[in-house]
Amino acid sequence: MKKIHLLLLKSFIRPFIVTLVIVMFVLLMLFLFKYIDDLIGKGFQWYIILELMLYNSATNVAMALPLSVLLSSIMTYGNLGENYELVAIKSAGISLRRAMYPMMVVVVLLSIAAFAFSDYMLPVANLKYYSLLYDARKQKSADLLPENIFSNRFPGYSIRVKRKDPDGQTLHDIMIYKLDQQEVNQTVTFAKTGLMYRTKDDLYLVLRLKDGIQYEESKGENTYDPRRRFTRFRFKETEQKFDLSGFKLQRTDENEFRSASMMMNLRQLKRFVDSARQDVDSNRYLNYKLVSPYLRYSAVPLKAKVKALPADSIKVKTISDKVNSFNNALSEVHQVQDVLRNRVDRHKDTSKTIRRYVMEYQKKFTLGAACIVLFLIGAPLGAIIRKGGLGLPVVISVIFFLIYYIINTISEKFAKEGDLSPVVGAWVAIVILFPVGLFLTYKSATDSALFDMELYKRFFGRFKLRKAHKKA
Secondary structure, eight states, X not given: OOHHHHHXXXXXXXXXXXXXXXXXXXXXXXXXXXXXXXXXXXXXXXXXXXXXXXXXXXXXXXXXXXXXXXXXXXXXXXXXXXXXXHHHHHHTTOOHHHHHHHHHHHHHHHHHHHHHIIIIIHHHHHHHHHHHHHHHHHSOOSOOSOBTSOBOOSTTEEEEEEEEOTTSSEEEEEEEEXXXXXXXXXXXEEEEEEEEEEOTTSOEEEEEEEEEEEEEEEEOSSTTOOOEEEEEEEEEEEEEEEEOGGGSOOOOOGGGGTTSGGGOOHHHHHHHHHHHHHHHHHHHHHHHHHHGGGOOOOOOOTTSOOOOOOGGGOOOSSHHHHHHHHHHHHHHHHHHHHHHHHHHHHHHHHHHHHHHHHHHHHHHHHHHHHHHHHHHHHHHHHHXXXXXXXXXXXXXXHHHHHHHHHHHHHHHHHHHHTSSOHHXXXXXXXXXXXXXXXXXXXHHHTTOOTTOHHHHHHHHHHHHHHHHHHHO
């Protein structure tokens, strides 16, 4: 390998790793801002939050990787152009295409790795991430006894605490209603102060109540006596335990999420789409069998000459017979509609599901293709603008990535709604941007001043001078 190739590879790999880490961190922060209310205050262990962040980072690779390739390629060639290293490379007889060759090989290898990641690792990461996020959002809040609110978090109890001390454990003016099986309040406990703490095994919440009174209403000893017995019990100190098993993170079976398209690899997606299409074909045949009894017109050979008669030319004796004929026809039409209505809705849902799974199948390939196309855009752009660092390259890369992301999002939406083929919807952004990359590569190879602001200033300056001469 030539030294020039090593120089280019070192110049590309370092900013690529840095930009990938930065983009992943930004996307992770967006995830935390989005779900912060669903995660805070639920008493999760630290490793649960860390596991959720790790799985989210894996799911963000599909967005972070193309953006990192675009930004790092612009920064690499921008730095080389700003330091006149590209000029030295060209003066040595090496064209820009040959200078892009080692980095192009790296990007192709990176695209193959991205395809393998999206097919083997990404479905597993999506399964772990969405199942854990579902359970975390469903988890009850760890604030078991909020102030001035009747809390029904413990089955069979309704508890109100008027005030808490800053330590969060000392309670004041406690009221506890105990409910029976008919959800009737038969036992009420009042306490001036109390202490709340968990047992060592974290299985129970203990309330140590002080200076209180308990009222209980129960049935009499004689079952035939309608009178009820009322008991009052004063205490200096007592304890009550409440089960905390319902507040631990309950994991849902991951098999319930495996049917989603994001949790499948290529082989599973292909098998699902084939089976779904077979179901659609069989349903079409079944629909024909259901409707055929209502079709009362026999097939006529094409060679036979038959004169069509208008519907109002049916020979009927009276107006009532004609009305009955139309009512019978209308009734049969309604019967056909009732037979097909649910089946049509099912057909639409199945077709929409097939489109979504075909779209996911194609996205396994578009991730690697996006890396190659955005590199073809970023490398010549860096050579043209000749600016390194995190200033202008970041702005330009974000603009092009937004163009790619918006086109891709709109086309995916049209494809899922059936207005566009799923294959076309998955590849339309790549097809649009690929000629742009080839055009920019050609312009950079010919030393075009496409982004030279001085050139545009001189052009508009001459235009203003011509306009001023014409007025004079």
